[in-house]
Amino acid sequence: MRIDILTIFPGMFDGPFRESMIKRAIDQNLVEINPVDLRQYTEDRHHQVDDSPYGGGRGMIFKPEPLYKAVEDLRSDKTRGGNERVILLTPQGDTFNQEKASELADLKHLILICGHYEGVDERVRLGLVEEELSIGDFVLTGGELAAAVVCDAVVRLLPGFLSVEAAENESFTESLLEYPHYTRPAVFRGMEVPAVLLSGNHAEIEHWRRKQSILRTYQRRPELLSKTELKNEDRIYLDTLKNEQSDQNNVL
Ligand SMILES: C[S@@+](CC[C@H](N)C(=O)[O-])C[C@H]1O[C@@H](n2cnc3c(N)ncnc32)[C@H](O)[C@@H]1O
Structure with missing residues (x-):
């Protein structure tokens, strides 16, 4: 995958992409990330990318010409569509989520503005951008x-980055939040690791984790449950949780 990022501050990406696992993905050629200085697509002496708004008002607006020039230069598929997407980052866009991340991970080229x-x-929105996030x-x-x-x-999410198993159990993958994790020591400041995790019984551990995922999602993000494919035993457990909740409400 190649990701071009159109920006007037390319130096801002030195930190996030030069450390940890993203750096490793770049080093292993899973992805090429290019912060591209938008000013190189200007034609005036001052490399001006912005101007004041028509109609008056505060603030400056990015001019259309440098952005059009840059995107047209960076596009690998000049016919549009296919494996490439031009995305504008904006608070007015669709909210980015795991499903969108997974959709974008299937593409070959992203141009982020x-x-x-x-x-x-x-006019950047109207004629250049394919998606707003x-x-x-x-x-x-x-x-x-x-x-x-x-x-x-x-x-x-690119193939080869995470083990398949790690990606499968993650929060949001099945519209469920992930179960709680513990590591050594078995008792820390009086807080014990649940006994099942020390049992060595893999089937029971899986069962416990699934229930914890459902419990956590029910407690923290119940709206996600309507998007989850629940098995029969999951439904029974969820009904128990709901009944417990309504009993508590009745007592109050
Ligand atoms: C100060 S914001 C402009 C906000 C704009 N005046 C509005 O009210 O929609 C400057 C830039 O930051 C980026 N930005 C700000 N908030 C963002 C968000 N929640 N998600 C993605 N990009 C954001 C966008 O690229 C935006 O053009």
């Missing part, structure tokens, strides 16, 4: 951190 100031000229309902100063988040979540 990082805005700044008041954002980009509307937000990393949550808050406003960042620029799209770089959002692009780094998208890259991290996508790259770790």
Whole structure:
């Protein structure tokens, strides 16, 4: 996979991609990540990428010309579509999630556009961008951190990055949150590791983990359960949880 990131601050990516597992993925050629300086696509002496808004008002807006020029230059598939996607990071986009990360991980080339100031000229949305993504309902100063988040979540799903088993059990993979983890020591400040995890009985451990996943999702993100494919025994357990909850509510 190749990921080009259009930005006016390419140096911001030195940190996130030069450490830890993403660095390893780059070193192993699973992915090529190129922060691209948008200013190199300007034609004026000052390399100006922004201008004031028509109609007045505060802030500066990214001009359309440098962004169009950059994307047209970086596109590998000039016919659009296929294995390539041009994505604008914006708080107004669809909320990025694990399902989207997995969809993007199947593509060969991503071009991520990082805005700044008041954002980009509307014609970038209308004629250049294929998708708009937000990393949550808050406003960042620029799209770089959002692009780094998208890259991290996508790259770790590339084939060869995680073991299949690790990816299968993760939070959100089946619209469930992951079960709790423990490591040594078996007792820490009076808190004991659940006995089943020390039992060596793999079937029971799997069973416990599945129930814990359902419990955790029910307690923290119950809306996810409607998207989960539950087995019969999962449903029975979930009904027990719901009944316990309604008993408690009745007592209160
Ligand atoms: C200060 S924001 C502009 C916000 C814009 N005026 C608005 O109200 O929608 C500057 C840039 O940061 C990025 N950004 C801010 N919040 C974001 C979020 N939640 N997700 C993705 N990108 C974001 C976008 O690239 C945006 O163009």
